[in-house]
Amino acid sequence: MTAPVRPSARVQLAAVFRKEVQQTVRDRRVMFMLVVAPLIQTVVFGFAVDYEVDRVTTVVVDPDRSATSREDARRLLADGTLRPVGEAGSADAASAAIDEGRASAALVFERRAEADRLSRRGQEVQVLLDGTDPNRTTVTSGAVSRFFAELGERLAREQLATAGATPPAQLRPVPRVAFNPGLETAPYMVPGIAAMLLVIVTTFTSAMGLAREREMGTLEQVLVTPIRPLLLLVGKMAPFVVIGLVVVTLLVGVGTWIFAVPIRGSLGLLYLGTILYLLTTLGAGLLISTMSANQQQAFLGGFLFTIPAVLLSGLMTPILAMPGWLRPLTLVNPIRWYAEIMRGILLRGAGLADLWLELLVLLVIGVAIVAAATLRFHRRLG
Structure with a gap:
């Protein structure tokens, strides 16, 4: 077999x-x-x-209501990172809007914003942020800080030029992003x-x-x-x-x-x-x-x-x-x-x-x- x-x-x-x-x-x-x-x-x-952060709902507190404060707010909100959803009468009201979820950020200008800038005194802009989303908070804080840093540099150069002094040389980084230029x-x-x-x-x-x-x-x-x-x-x-x-x-x-x-x-x-x-x-x-x-x-x-x-x-x-x-x-x-x-x-x-x-x-x-x-x-x- x-x-x-x-x-x-x-x-x-x-x-x-x-x-x-x-x-x-x-x-x-x-x-x-x-x-x-x-x-x-x-x-x-x-x-x-x-991961891109844009259209962050923002309320504006502008007790000064001057041309300077309105122009700062307009330019800061123009790039799309911050999206205006209204105004608040005080910092407490803006904080309440964040607590209630009606906004994620708030810009609080000083009452004498224009006068302080014309007198070359220091100017403070308070930024209130909702920290429940760390990524959004970091990007929003960076965008506001970058805007006012560039604004402060421009004002300093204008003041030096007005006084007849030679403005210091500027060092501008030029980033070149490889593989994904648009991030x-x-x-x-x-x-x-x-x-x-x-x-x-x-x-x-x-x-x-x-x-x-x-x-x-x-x-x-x-x-x-x-x-x-x-x-x-x-x-x-x-x-x-x-x-x-x-x-x-x-x-x-x-x-x-x-x-x-x-x-x-x-x-x-x-x-x-x-x-x-x-x-x-x-x-x-x-x-x-x-x-x-x-x-x-x-x-x-x-x-x-x-x-x-x-x-x-x-x-x-x-x-x-x-x-x-x-x-x-x-x-x-x-x-x-x-x-x-x-x-x-x-x-x-x-x-x-x-x-x-x-x-x-x-x-x-x-x-x-x-x-x-x-x-x-x-x-x-x-």
Whole structure:
């Protein structure tokens, strides 16, 4: 009696790949979550996440009501950072407007603003700010301070010229901003948003997919076939890698079309980084699934992985602003490295010589996670 012929590894891998593709394509909910949802979220988040501060609601307290104070207020409110919403009769009234949420800032001029300036005495303008939003407060304070610093310098030069003295030479910095001259938020945030959405979608999908098959009993049917655990996991990951590459292509296209995100580097290198990144996210999902007895546990495990990963990626908070004891945790966070790869390729035109370290770190993290998932899966089989 002849022994049954064991299919080759290529045939086994192709069979698992084909089964996973058919199962994924048939489930419209999964396809929507994999392809359509990231596109919608990228557009929404791209418009919603904006670090630019403008139109800060401001009340003006001007007891002097002179031409000088009115001109100062008009020029200060002209650039759009501050948006006037009315006047107040006193500093207390302005403070009450901030307390009640009707304004976020208040400009309080002195009663003798024009007389003090004409007599060359010091002039004080009080700025009341709502500190519940530190970013908005810092930008608003900087805009007001910059305006009056430039005004004070101009007045000092005019006074020196009137007195017949030679004004001192001016030193004016001329900033030249590379890669994002307009300092727009979207070109910086959209690559990070793409990295965040990919980890959420792929991790949850892979984690719940294996758990769902275990609940339905189809996993046991696959396990009775002579297929190695590593080939089974690779076959389950491969279709999502292909879908992930398609999703990245769509996200980059949407970012370029809607948010003017440039493409200055090699798309081939971007796809290589995406493959290594998907190796980590899908591997994390499979590892979570091997530790879960049902889909609810897999969902909770995916949530516990993705939320800390996003918060420690540097997308929302700069890594250098984190406490020193927390920064080492970011070194094993794949989102951090993939976001740097995407921004480097799209915004700076970085090449392999610039990003080899990030790619190597993703490779090491991905191999370690997949190896752990394979070992855990093999032990569960035993």
